[in-house]
Amino acid sequence: QVTLKESGPVLVKPTETLTLTCTVSGFSLSNARMGVSWIRQPPGKALEWLAHIFSNDEKSYSTSLKSRLTISKDTSKSQVVLTMTNMDPVDTATYYCARISVVVAAAFDYWGQGTLVTVSS
Amino acid sequence: QSVLTQPPSASGTPGQRVTISCSGSSSNIGSNYVYWYQQLPGTAPKLLIYRNNQRPSGVPDRFSGSKSGTSASLAISGLRSEDEADYYCAAWDDSLGVFGGGTKLTVL
Numbered sequence: 001q002v003t004l005k006e007s008g009p010v011l012v013k014p015t016e017t018l019t020l021t022c023t024v025s026g027f028s029l030s031n032a033r034m035g036v037s038w039i040r041q042p043p044g045k046a047l048e049w050l051a052h053i054f055s056n057d058e059k060s061y062s063t064s065l066k067s068r069l070t071i072s073k074d075t076s077k078s079q080v081v082l083t084m085t086n087m088d089p090v091d092t093a094t095y096y097c098a099r100i101s102v103v104v105a106a107a108f109d110y111w112g113q114g115t116l117v118t119v120s121s
Numbered sequence: 122q123s124v125l126t127q128p129p130s131a132s133g134t135p136g137q138r139v140t141i142s143c144s145g146s147s148s149n150i151g152s153n154y155v156y157w158y159q160q161l162p163g164t165a166p167k168l169l170i171y172r173n174n175q176r177p178s179g180v181p182d183r184f185s186g187s188k189s190g191t192s193a194s195l196a197i198s199g200l201r202s203e204d205e206a207d208y209y210c211a212a213w214d215d216s217l218g219v220f221g222g223g224t225k226l227t228v229l
Binding site: 039105 | 123156165166167168175177211213216217218220221222223
């Protein structure tokens, strides 16, 4: 059974760095046919893709947020970590991690439940 | 401002057929697969369509997808009350993920 679960702070202050962890089970981060993306959704707004990482450590970042994002993985712990620097209230959102699978033509086939992060002083 | 363009809302009565459009460009929809996700209120998105028109196992055949050029559409036939949700189209643009702004489907 494939599951993904996001964890991290529920509240961060402006200018702080956010660190989110996605812990996966039911598949391996070393699987060449899988990757993990981070996607966020501000309250009442649309989904926004942030970054992804694959088993070969290939990474991509949103063009608009590239300077603030870092994605990494610890295969032995089955974890993918996203850091976002210089947080601002506009970054308040539910942050999801999702599996990318070549089996379904690189779709996000499994999603975590999401974690709401509020940016406020 | 989302990269892919969707109508903000759509509606239909039970049993009707509704379609939701998604417009992009040559660098995303025009040259890559389109995906559709359903997000029920208060839940995470769920994959509905991949590779333009393929359904994952468990997705009813009432849902169908199509693509032509730089546009795509999702059709839902035999509309049911439980289909009331937000629907998002998505694609890859080079190696970057892009989403539509979402369409809120109301079942009247």
